[in-house]
Amino acid sequence: xxxxxxxxxxxxxxxxxxxxxxxxxxxxxxxxxxxxxxxxxxxxxxxxxxxxxxxxxxxxxxxxxxxxxxxxxxxxxxxxxxxxxxxxxxxxxxxxxxxxxxxxxxxxxxxxxxxxxxxxxxxxxxxxxxxxxxxxxxxxxxxxxxxxxxxxxxxxxxxxxxxxxxxxxxxxxxxxxxxxxxxxxxxxxxxxxxxxxxxxxxxxxxxxxxxxxxxxxxxxxxxxxxxxxxxxxxxxxxxxxxxxxxxxxxxxxxxxxxxxxxxxxxxxxxxx
Numbered sequence: 001x002x003x004x005x006x007x008x009x010x011x012x013x014x015x016x017x018x019x020x021x022x023x024x025x026x027x028x029x030x031x032x033x034x035x036x037x038x039x040x041x042x043x044x045x046x047x048x049x050x051x052x053x054x055x056x057x058x059x060x061x062x063x064x065x066x067x068x069x070x071x072x073x074x075x076x077x078x079x080x081x082x083x084x085x086x087x088x089x090x091x092x093x094x095x096x097x098x099x100x101x102x103x104x105x106x107x108x109x110x111x112x113x114x115x116x117x118x119x120x121x122x123x124x125x126x127x128x129x130x131x132x133x134x135x136x137x138x139x140x141x142x143x144x145x146x147x148x149x150x151x152x153x154x155x156x157x158x159x160x161x162x163x164x165x166x167x168x169x170x171x172x173x174x175x176x177x178x179x180x181x182x183x184x185x186x187x188x189x190x191x192x193x194x195x196x197x198x199x200x201x202x203x204x205x206x207x208x209x210x211x212x213x214x215x216x217x218x219x220x221x222x223x224x225x226x227x228x229x230x231x232x233x234x235x236x237x238x239x240x241x242x243x244x245x246x247x248x249x250x251x252x253x254x255x256x257x258x259x260x261x262x263x264x265x266x267x268x269x270x271x272x
Contacts, residue, residue, distance in 0.1 A: 005056045011036050015065075027071040037061040039097055043110040051102075053109035061112075063093040084125030091118040092147075099166075101205070102254070114148035116164060134177040142169045146206075159206035166217075166253050170200035187232040195224040204255055220250050239266040 015033030022028050039058040046054035066089065073083025095112040102108040122140040127133075144164040150156055163169060177193040197220075204215035226241035240263075244250060247261040 007056070009060060011060055011062065025073055025075055029067075029069050029071065031065075031067045033065045035063045035065055037063075037097065039110070043097060046109065051107045053107050055109045055111065058097060058110060059095040059112050061093065061095055061097045063091050063096075065092075066090045079130040081128045082125065084123065086121060086123040088121045089119070091116075091144075093118065098164075099254075113146065113164075115146070116144055117147040118142055118144035118164075120144075120169075132179050134175075134179075136175045137172075138174070139172045140170070142167075144169065159208045162207045163203070165206045166202070166204050168199050168202050168217075168253070172196075172198040183229070185232050189230040189234075191228040191230075193226050193228075197222045197224075215255060217251050217253065217255050218249070220248065222248055222250055235270045237268045237270075239268070240264070241266075 013034050013036040015031060015035070017029065017031035019027055019029035038060050039055075042050065042052055044055060044058050046052045067087055068089075069085060069087035071085045073081075075082050093113075093116040095114065096116045097110055098113055100109050100111045120140070120142040122138070124138040125136070127135040144167060146157065146159055146162050146164065148157060149160045159165075173196065175193065175195045177191055180190040180192070182188060183190040199220045201219040202217055204217055207214070222244050223246055224241065224243045225245060226239065228237055228239040230237045243262045243264065244260055249260070250258045252258060
């Protein structure tokens with residue numbers, strides 16, 4: 001069956017930004033944008049091989065975004081250096097494009113959410129000591145809530161002011177790396193690294209719908225370790241990684257379980 005669809009849409013986007021140096025190595029920046037996101041091909045046209053239904057009537061996603069942030073650093077003293085940034089934002093989104101629920105036949109499509117108001121911040125810092133020790137930390141908090149109160153018939157939505165369904169809202173990540181020189185061979189380099197990722201639990205569906213035993217994607221905390229050994233000629237490297245070393249249960253946004261503990265090896269050779 002061939003279905004012909006003909007649509008034309010016309011929207012404009014714009015934005016502006018400003019920055020001001022408060023102090024040496026401290027920069028204040030702010031921006032505003034009226035952003036536009038067109039549906040991607042699989043969102044609009046579907047994909048049978050991935051069980052995605054077509055959604056020809058999807059509207060472009062439009063948003064008014066305000067950002068205010070600080071860029072800090074780099075600050076250096078002795079063998080230490082540190083830098084970081086923090087950004088606060090407000091996003092008023094209209095017709096947000098989001099994946100819909102999966103039907104009993106395993107298919108799903110994309111839909112527009114009328115209004116979503118998102119407020120939050122994200123921050124990151126990096127520390128370095130003597131070009132040997134590297135530490136990083138990042139945190140994000142997104143308070144995105146459904147902001148359309150009434151439907152076209154004047155009935156109040158049961159999930160008005162709920163957090164956005166099936167979307168993580170609090171995440172953290174940290175990492176550490178230490179560099180050892182001349183291990184086993186002169187002028188070789190061994191990089192030992194560790195990573196930690198945290199995702200706070202969130203509801204799969206709207207929080208206000210349903211009673212007890214609502215579907216929840218549980219809190220996830222994953223630890224990874226690895227090493228990279230670079231030979232003296234700096235062309236050949238061997239990497240070993242162990243991911244999710246404590247074999248924790250991890251999930252994607254729709255509570256589909258991902259693989260547990262895994263081990264990886266990689267050999268790289270640079271020609272030039």
